[in-house]
Amino acid sequence: MTDASQDETFALLARLFGAEGHLWSIGTLAGFMGFDLTGIPQNIGGALVLEGETGRARLTPGGKLLAFETLSSEPKGWNHGIALCQAGGLPPRPRDRHLSVVADDAALVAADQSAPALDLGLGHAGLRCLFRPAATARAQALLLAGQHWNDCREALAALPGAWIAETPFLRAERVADGTCPIHAIPSAGIRGLTHAATTPVPEGWLPFAHIFPPHPARVRPGLRRPFDPDIHTVFQSILARHGRPDLTALKAATRARLQSSLPPEVADAPGQRPDRHAQAVIRVTLRQWLAETGLAPPGAWLSRYDRPLLAAVRNQT
Structure with a gap:
């Protein structure tokens, strides 16, 4: 830690x-x-x-x-x-x-x-x-x-x-x-x-x-609100300092690959899929990418890691 x-x-x-x-x-x-x-x-x-x-x-x-x-x-959501x-x-x-x-x-x-x-x-x-x-x-x-x-x-x-x-x-x-x-x-x-x-x-x-703490995309479970970047930034600073280092590093790497339009395959450890916590971090990062930018993550990421988000994005368009 x-x-x-x-x-x-x-x-x-x-x-x-x-x-x-x-x-x-x-x-x-x-x-x-x-x-x-x-x-x-x-x-x-x-x-x-x-x-x-x-x-x-x-x-x-x-x-x-x-x-x-x-x-x-x-x-x-997340x-x-x-x-x-x-x-x-x-x-x-x-x-x-x-x-x-x-x-x-x-x-x-x-x-x-x-x-x-x-x-x-x-x-x-x-x-x-x-x-x-x-x-x-x-x-x-x-x-x-x-x-x-x-x-x-x-x-x-x-x-x-x-x-x-x-x-x-x-x-x-x-x-x-x-x-x-x-x-x-x-x-x-x-x-x-x-x-x-x-x-x-x-x-x-x-x-x-x-x-x-307050959530940037909802008032409470079941009641959404417009994404608040300031609330999001506050928690991300806490996460960066007090999160599990391996998971925060994975999140940073996933964001970097999204920003560089790189494919998802190399985000996996060689020869294996991420464990449940690592997969959750990747999926949360994809959902936050959509909330922050208004842009859907590339389909290759969604089809590999987050089919519920993929279906939601398709139904939205």
């Missing part, structure tokens, strides 16, 4: 933490929670603390960044994001998904320190999902200890309190609003999967959170 220092990494996170239009997902497929607070974080003891009407969060140094681009199901990862450690093992009573000793407000909370039994080493009931609902909530998460999710959602996702370097607390913001994919947890297979996470890295 890149040689970005912890200071450089944390400086970037400080700009993104609380920035408008940046969505966060905290956790892994075994347990995660969305977080979209906006505001200016405070630096308290070297940690960034963000507070809002719907919750609060604390970000500490230590995470490694992986910027990435993946394919969208929309034939002209996705992008930044994973906050931890390097090293044992492969994650799923927890039993049964609730247990714990003391919330990492609460972000002093008055909540050591208050009883329910560990939801989701996640794995380094990741906890909690529900800290309000004092008025504490007795009712703690009666659910020992039950399976699937059997008491709705009962917990009806109670006042705070939903919590806690990782080695990021903790978020969301005020309960009658819905449950904690999600989990049981099959992924059982298999020890932590992230989508399409995300090019380096071997030995474990993503504990994801940031999704």
